[in-house]
Amino acid sequence: MAHRIVTQVFVTGARVFGRAFAEAYKQASASQKYAQAMQNNPTAANTLSASGLTLDEACRILNVSPPKGGTADLTRVHDQFKRLFDMNDPKKGGSFYLQSKVLRARERIELEVRQAAEAREREEELRDGWKPRVYRDR
Structure with missing residues (x-):
């Protein structure tokens, strides 16, 4: 048994x-x-892996125009962000999900602008040559 x-x-x-x-x-x-x-997948490069937002989605969420040539009106982006973030505050009856979407949208636009600025700096450095900043003690 x-x-x-x-x-x-x-x-x-x-x-x-x-x-x-x-x-x-x-x-x-x-x-x-x-x-x-x-x-x-080539379209995977257009998304931010952490949030999965495309630049177009981020601009639609914040109701701003997409960055043209890597430059955007960041003051308008920040104003829209503050307004929408405060409007969706869970303490005031808003939605945490929408609040986090607004935050990720702002981060996505800032990332795009930052990457474009870094690319511009690299292009300028390649065009003008490398000019190191030398600091001398006097």
Whole structure:
């Protein structure tokens, strides 16, 4: 009788672990395929991986025009951000989800402007040559 109980426990445990292992393998395989697809997808570069917002979505959320040539009216972006962020404050009956979307939209636009400014600086440096800043003690 005891050997039957031990066998049942062993078989049941083996089934549970087998199913868990198979499920984990399927999930890892799907994750790997997804990561490969995102790497090969050219539109994946247009999104901010942390928030998944495109620049167009961010501009629509804050109701501002997209940055032209890498420059944007950041004062308007910040004014819209403050207004919408305060309007969606959960303490005042707003939505935390909308508040976080507004925050991510501002971050996305600022990221785009910052990347464009860095690219402009690199272009200027390549065009004008590297001019290191030398600090001398007097």
